[in-house]
Amino acid sequence: MSTQTSYESGLDKFNRIGKTTNLFFHLLFILLALLCLIPVVVVLSISLSDESSIRETGYSILPTALSGDAYSYIVKQGSMMTRALGVSVLVTAAGTVIGVLLTTSMGYVLSRPNYKLNGLLTWIVFIPMIFNGGLVSSYYINSSLLGLKNTIWALILPLAVSSFNVIICRTFFKSTIPDGLIESAEIDGAGQFRIYFTIVLPISLPVLATIGLFLCFSYWNDWFQSLLYIDDQNLYSLQALLNSLMSNVDALARNASTMGVSYAQLVATMPKESARMAVAIIIVLPVALAYPFFQKYFISGLTVGAVKG
Amino acid sequence: MDARVARKRKRTRWRKHDTELTLLALPTTIWYILFCFLPMFGVIIAFKNFKIHGNFINNVFNSDWVGFKNFEFLFKSNDAWIVVRNTIGYNIVFIILGIAVPVALALMVGQLHSRKAAKVYQTMMFLPYFLSWVVVSAVVWAFLSYDKGIFNQLLSDVGRDPKNWYMEASYWPYFLVFMNMWKGLGYGMVIYLATITSMDSTYYEAAVIDGATKWQQTRYITLPLMKFVIVLMFILAVGHIFSTDFGLFFQVPRDSNSLYNVTTTVDVLVFKQLKTATVGMASASSFLQSVLGCAMILTANWVVRRVDPDSAMI
Numbered sequence: 216m217s218t219q220t221s222y223e224s225g226l227d228k229f230n231r232i233g234k235t236t237n238l239f240f241h242l243l244f245i246l247l248a249l250l251c252l253i254p255v256v257v258v259l260s261i262s263l264s265d266e267s268s269i270r271e272t273g274y275s276i277l278p279t280a281l282s283g284d285a286y287s288y289i290v291k292q293g294s295m296m297t298r299a300l301g302v303s304v305l306v307t308a309a310g311t312v313i314g315v316l317l318t319t320s321m322g323y324v325l326s327r328p329n330y331k332l333n334g335l336l337t338w339i340v341f342i343p344m345i346f347n348g349g350l351v352s353s354y355y356i357n358s359s360l361l362g363l364k365n366t367i368w369a370l371i372l373p374l375a376v377s378s379f380n381v382i383i384c385r386t387f388f389k390s391t392i393p394d395g396l397i398e399s400a401e402i403d404g405a406g407q408f409r410i411y412f413t414i415v416l417p418i419s420l421p422v423l424a425t426i427g428l429f430l431c432f433s434y435w436n437d438w439f440q441s442l443l444y445i446d447d448q449n450l451y452s453l454q455a456l457l458n459s460l461m462s463n464v465d466a467l468a469r470n471a472s473t474m475g476v477s478y479a480q481l482v483a484t485m486p487k488e489s490a491r492m493a494v495a496i497i498i499v500l501p502v503a504l505a506y507p508f509f510q511k512y513f514i515s516g517l518t519v520g521a522v523k524g
Numbered sequence: 525m526d527a528r529v530a531r532k533r534k535r536t537r538w539r540k541h542d543t544e545l546t547l548l549a550l551p552t553t554i555w556y557i558l559f560c561f562l563p564m565f566g567v568i569i570a571f572k573n574f575k576i577h578g579n580f581i582n583n584v585f586n587s588d589w590v591g592f593k594n595f596e597f598l599f600k601s602n603d604a605w606i607v608v609r610n611t612i613g614y615n616i617v618f619i620i621l622g623i624a625v626p627v628a629l630a631l632m633v634g635q636l637h638s639r640k641a642a643k644v645y646q647t648m649m650f651l652p653y654f655l656s657w658v659v660v661s662a663v664v665w666a667f668l669s670y671d672k673g674i675f676n677q678l679l680s681d682v683g684r685d686p687k688n689w690y691m692e693a694s695y696w697p698y699f700l701v702f703m704n705m706w707k708g709l710g711y712g713m714v715i716y717l718a719t720i721t722s723m724d725s726t727y728y729e730a731a732v733i734d735g736a737t738k739w740q741q742t743r744y745i746t747l748p749l750m751k752f753v754i755v756l757m758f759i760l761a762v763g764h765i766f767s768t769d770f771g772l773f774f775q776v777p778r779d780s781n782s783l784y785n786v787t788t789t790v791d792v793l794v795f796k797q798l799k800t801a802t803v804g805m806a807s808a809s810s811f812l813q814s815v816l817g818c819a820m821i822l823t824a825n826w827v828v829r830r831v832d833p834d835s836a837m838i
Binding site: 230232237240241244245247252261274275316318327329343344348350353354356357359360361373401406437439454458491498499502514 | 636676818
């Protein structure tokens, strides 16, 4: 981005595309940006639409009759929804912490030039980038051998480490932490654990943020692990819940605190279409609000990856 | 010579810091063994008549060897050809468009007069990258649903009959390509734009003084300087030609049976076989995917090393 600082200089002003071309490009990008934004607007507007208006006129880009029924239904009856939110938050938080610790500790160890087992560990990290056991084998190992089926660990552990992230960390530690710093700490008698926790981690916030964000988004957005390992509805994350609501929206009435209302009545009166999209919005909203602020870290991680895939 | 002796000693003796570093790396190493290396040995079930129920290790050791029987079954089924065609066909289209379109857009967004607007467009176009396929599937449903979808409302507005989109296989290749582009556009632009902005501005200054037009600058400076990243991204994508995005092909078409022929790729097939407990075929397809994928990645890496040794993985 440094080349853009002299943007106002005369040469740059002279070396510009013409006004009409500029206008044309703007129009194209406005169109593309809307194309990327409209789907989210549609889901939001369905979630805010009145159920009977959806039944009459179908989904629409802007709501014809506004209503907050879907959200109030979810708040009032959605014990399932609350559970799913809890599972999602727990998995995302625990997964990110575990993942960052596992990734950075390995990255740090691999960045130490004098470490005896450096070669062996490099291969251990590297081989999975080329060959993997495939879905079937992993599935049986995880569910039968490790007993992860229908436990919350099935949502956390398999996604915790990726060799790609470990290599980003190793490259970062190698290029930004001066050897002298580590060596002087060693001479002062600090053990490696202490060096890692009290020196390396505190000065490596950019890479922690990058890895943490990658993990955070991938845990929050994960539905595949649930699809594979979770049959127990109590362990559904928001994504898994939405996935099951797409095929059977009545499920949202299950487990609801019925308060004298029968299940059939509840199904008949609930705002089905809008409630389903409301769940989607609860998934999307935190992401959509957060990513513009964290984009910088994402981009730095992605571009490192592009060069050192 | 003293230094040499010292270095030799350093190399041979196991020191305290080696123990500590090993302990520090231990949790991650265990993770790798459990979640990456055990499955690698687990692929032998592709050559066995594997039983699902009961103790996994016992089953692996006690089930009979059947040689290539599972593979025979796989290739005798009608699925094999459809799946190979879909996987490779879609990937070829994705690779070509996935490079051409983001490169073109990155070149254009870099030319906009207003930096601020460029940033805003880029941020907005990055949004789909952060949505999960489950959410995207809900979005697509809002457009394609038979009785309530936006597309059918538009059709009826112009006086045409509504279509049952989830049954019409002929449209889906376009839908899938479009959705894939839509979701990956922001990511692609980020990669190429990073290359463009890191270029030395003096090239352009010299070119302007020599009277080069914008088009000439793009053609003779920017593109040649980008060639390297483009080639790299191309080769990496080719290395993954046997794997597809499961979410795109499973979630977006909502697993509709009428669309089977145009939406089933290797990953979808393996998943379906796994869920219907046809373990033999599932493990055979999964094994083939892993082995062919590995071969493609190694080949791609070999090509990268010939182009530029520094960028190669091995």
